[in-house]
Structures are given as C-alpha cells and as structure tokens.
Amino acid sequence: MAADRVQRAWDVLGEVLDPEVPALSVRDLGIVRDVIDHGEELEVVLTPTYSGCPATEVIEQSVLGALQAEGLGPARATLRRAPAWTTDWITDEGKRKLLDYGIAPPGPVLPEGVSPIRIVRREPAIACPRCGSTHTERLSAFGSTACKAMYRCVSCREPFEHFKPI
Amino acid sequence: MSAASIQLKNDPAVQYLLRIGDTALVLGQRLAEWTGHAPQLEEDIALANMALDLVGQARAVLTRAGQLDGHGYDEDQLAFLREERDFRNVTLVELPRGDFAFTVLRNAMMASFFRLLWDSLKHSSDEELAAIAGKAVKEARYHQQHAFDWVVRLGQGTDESLRRLRTALDQLWPYTAELFSEDEVDEQAGASGLGPRWADLSDPWDAQMAELLGEAGLEIPKGTPFVSAGKRGVHSEHMGFLLAEMQYLQRAYPGGVW
Numbered sequence: 001m002a003a004d005r006v007q008r009a010w011d012v013l014g015e016v017l018d019p020e021v022p023a024l025s026v027r028d029l030g031i032v033r034d035v036i037d038h039g040e041e042l043e044v045v046l047t048p049t050y051s052g053c054p055a056t057e058v059i060e061q062s063v064l065g066a067l068q069a070e071g072l073g074p075a076r077a078t079l080r081r082a083p084a085w086t087t088d089w090i091t092d093e094g095k096r097k098l099l100d101y102g103i104a105p106p107g108p109v110l111p112e113g114v115s116p117i118r119i120v121r122r123e124p125a126i127a128c129p130r131c132g133s134t135h136t137e138r139l140s141a142f143g144s145t146a147c148k149a150m151y152r153c154v155s156c157r158e159p160f161e162h163f164k165p166i
Numbered sequence: 167m168s169a170a171s172i173q174l175k176n177d178p179a180v181q182y183l184l185r186i187g188d189t190a191l192v193l194g195q196r197l198a199e200w201t202g203h204a205p206q207l208e209e210d211i212a213l214a215n216m217a218l219d220l221v222g223q224a225r226a227v228l229t230r231a232g233q234l235d236g237h238g239y240d241e242d243q244l245a246f247l248r249e250e251r252d253f254r255n256v257t258l259v260e261l262p263r264g265d266f267a268f269t270v271l272r273n274a275m276m277a278s279f280f281r282l283l284w285d286s287l288k289h290s291s292d293e294e295l296a297a298i299a300g301k302a303v304k305e306a307r308y309h310q311q312h313a314f315d316w317v318v319r320l321g322q323g324t325d326e327s328l329r330r331l332r333t334a335l336d337q338l339w340p341y342t343a344e345l346f347s348e349d350e351v352d353e354q355a356g357a358s359g360l361g362p363r364w365a366d367l368s369d370p371w372d373a374q375m376a377e378l379l380g381e382a383g384l385e386i387p388k389g390t391p392f393v394s395a396g397k398r399g400v401h402s403e404h405m406g407f408l409l410a411e412m413q414y415l416q417r418a419y420p421g422g423v424w
Contacts, residue, residue, distance in 0.1 A: 048301070050218075050301075050305065051219055051222030051223045051225075051226060051301055051302055051305060052218035052219045052221050052222025052223070052225075053218075053222065054218070081226075081294070081297035081298060081300070081301060082293070082296065082297035082300055083300065084297070084300040084301040084304065085301070086304075139208055140208035140209075140211065140212055141212065141311065141312055142208075142211050142212035142216070142308075143211065144211070146215050146218055146219065150208065166304045166305075166308075
C-alpha cells in the first residue's frame with residue numbers, strides 16, 4: 001500500500017509542469033529527488049535549479065496541490081540543496097520534449113574546476129532545434145529565464161533558445 | 167511611520183556570512199538598476215539574470231546568517247531592516263553603476279572573486295553554506311564568462327570603448343584591496359573551517375585579472391595605501407541612497423507582503 005502511494009505520487013509528479021518551461025514536468029527536469037512515505041504524511045524532496053529561480057515557490061505549490069488533488073496528501077515539500085542540480089539530471093525523455101518544444105537541449109556538463117575562463121574560446125556547436133543545422137551562433141548567454149541562452153541559426157535564419165548546461 | 171531596525175550579534179561566523187550575503191545582495195541591486203536601461207535588449211536581460219542569481223544567493227546566505235545569529239530573523243528582515251552601519255558588503259559593489267564599461271569591469275572583478283570564494287566554500291564546515299556554494303559556483307562561472315567577454319571586446323574595440331574601460335579601471339581598482347584585507351573575522355573563518363581567509367584568494371584573483379586586462383590592452387594600476395572598509399560597516403556616501411531605495415517599501419509598510 002505504501003509503495004503504491006509513492007508510485008502514484010511519482011506518476012502525479014510526471015504531470016506537474018515547470019511553469020517557465022511548460023514542455024517539461026518536474027520529473028523530466030530532475031528536480032524531484034525523492035518521495036518518502038512517512039505514514040500520515042508524504043514528503044517530496046526538491047532540489048532548486050538556480051539560486052534565484054523565481055519558479056521555485058510556484059513549483060512547490062503546484063506539486064503539493066497536485067498531490068492533494070489526487071488524494072495522496074497530506075504532503076509537504078522539503079528543499080535539498082546538495083548535491084546541486086545539474087542539467088545532466090534532465091531525463092532523455094525531457095531532452096526530447098525540449099527539442100520538440102523548440103529549445104535546444106543541454107549537452108553534458110563539463111567537469112568544473114577553477115580553470116581560468118578562456119578569453120578566446122570555441123563554443124561547442126549547438127544544433128538548431130528546427131532544421132538541425134549546427135551552423136548556429138550565440139546571441140546572448142542569458143535568455144528569457146535563468147536557464148536559457150539565446151541563439152540564432154545561420155542556415156534557416158530562425159532564432160531559438162538553448163537550455164544551457166550547468 | 168517606519169519599521170524598527172534590527173541588529174545581528176557581533177559573532178565572527180555571522181559577520182563572515184553577512185559579508186558574503188550582503189556583497190551578493192548589493193551587487194544584485196546595482197545590476198537590477200540596469201533593467202530597461204542597458205545598451206541592448208540582450209544585455210538588459212543578461213544583467214537582470216545575473217542580478218537574479220546574486221539576489222538568490224544572497225537570500226540563501228542571509229537565511230543561514232539569520233539561523234546562526236539565533237534571534238529568529240529571516241532573509242527579508244536582514245535585507246530590509248538593517249541600517250547602513252550593519253551592512254557588511256565590500257564598498258566596491260555599492261559604487262553607483264556608472265556606464266556599461268564600469269559595470270562589466272566590476273562584474274569581471276566580482277565574478278572572479280565569487281567564483282574563487284564559492285569554490286572554496288564548497289568545503290565549508292557549515293553544510294548549508296557548502297550546499298549553497300555548490301550551486302552558486304556554477305552560476306558565477308557564467309557571470310565571469312559574460313563579463314570577461316565584454317571587457318576584452320571593449321578593450322579591443324574603439325578608442326572610445328578603450329577610454330571608458332580605462333577610466334573604469336582607474337575608478338574601481340583602489341576598491342579591490344578591501345576584498346583581500348585581513349581581520350579577525352577572516353582569521354576565525356579560516357581557523358574554524360567555515361570558509362577561506364579572503365586574503366588567500368588574492369594570488370589566483372590577481373593572476374586572472376592580469377590575464378584579462380592584458381588581453382584587453384590595459385595595465386594594472388599601481389596599488390595605493392587606500393583600503394575601503396565596507397565589510398566592517400563603514401560605507402561610502404552612496405550606500406545610504408541605495409538602501410533608501412531598496413528598503414523603502416518595508417520601511418513605509420512594515421511587514422508588507424506580496
């Protein structure tokens with residue numbers, strides 16, 4: 001019964017969409033780290049994407065609301081900061097949904113060190129989500145939300161967004 | 167009518183956290199001022215995004231500072247109800263935003279500093295601070311890349327862009343000494359494992375600045391005996407105006423929420 005409740009909760013969370021990238025569920029995004037059945041109460045462990053992501057509180061409310069609506073409550077959400085969220089946690093299914101939505105999905109995150117930033121650098125080629133060409137250029141490392149960068153496809157001339165690896 | 171001010175205890179660990187949180191908060195406030203005023207839409211968005219990251223980092227660190235202080239103050243009370251003398255940000259970040267050259271050069275200085283600081287704080291003896299740092303270090307990397315790109319572009323751009331960058335460097339450089347000045351707060355943090363002594367970040371920071379400024383065609387100005395003292399609560403004449411704007415809502419409507 002307990003296992004069933006947890007499984008149903010995971011199913012429900014697969015339907016709760018990210019408010020800023022509504023192509024993805026919070027499960028696709030990889031921010032749901034655990035669902036724990038405490039008997040009376042269900043605990044959902046979430047890891048925030050960016051320190052200043054304004055969607056964090058909204059996501060928490062949507063998650064709890066969806067669980068209540070399915071009769072799986074009472075539930076509470078807890079925040080787990082470590083390990084830090086990375087785009088590597090976005091599921092393959094999530095990356096496919098991003099591409100279908102017109103956002104170039106993130107590539108793998110390169111190992112992080114305090115290696116000096118290369119002043120003249122070569123960005124890995126980002127494929128255009130519309131025509132697939134890798135002849136693209138970055139317009140800005142920052143986009144409409146903290147998690148995205150703005151690009152332009154030189155082949156088909158369409159602008160697009162890229163979910164940047166972090 | 168106004169809300170009563172609060173003060174945190176003079177504990178070195180709390181003070182160390184306030185230095186980090188307040189520096190991120192005040193730089194975030196200065197960057198947010200560019201919203202609607204940047205030279206291009208892309209830069210407007212980039213600066214606002216970085217402000218959002220910095221304010222987010224500040225929220226987390228100030229929340230932790232409030233917990234260690236033990237009076238039960240939250241992030242909002244810390245940001246909006248402390249007075250000028252109780253803010254512990256370095257003076258560098260409170261200077262008015264200046265022109266775009268001034269802003270991107272200061273961002274380059276601060277992103278390099280923050281990246282070194284967060285990277286070291288990943289190993290903090292305080293688990294919460296270590297967790298905050300694990301996230302923030304990745305954000306600082308994007309900020310650094312953005313700022314470095316612009317500094318090189320302006321340095322290698324036109325005579326006018328180089329002139330502006332050089333002016334900005336002369337204005338900013340004297341305030342960088344404070345980042346690495348030592349005192350008992352720094353000493354205790356290093357000894358307890360809470361975080362690095364900021365003085366120890368000086369060598370790698372200098373090396374990064376030398377490489378960046380060399381690429382941009384600028385020389386590092388000579389050092390001067392001047393050391394600002396924002397992190398001890400002695401601020402420039404600009405800080406009061408910044409706080410007046412940032413805090414006005416909570417001061418005018420105490421306890422107001424969205």
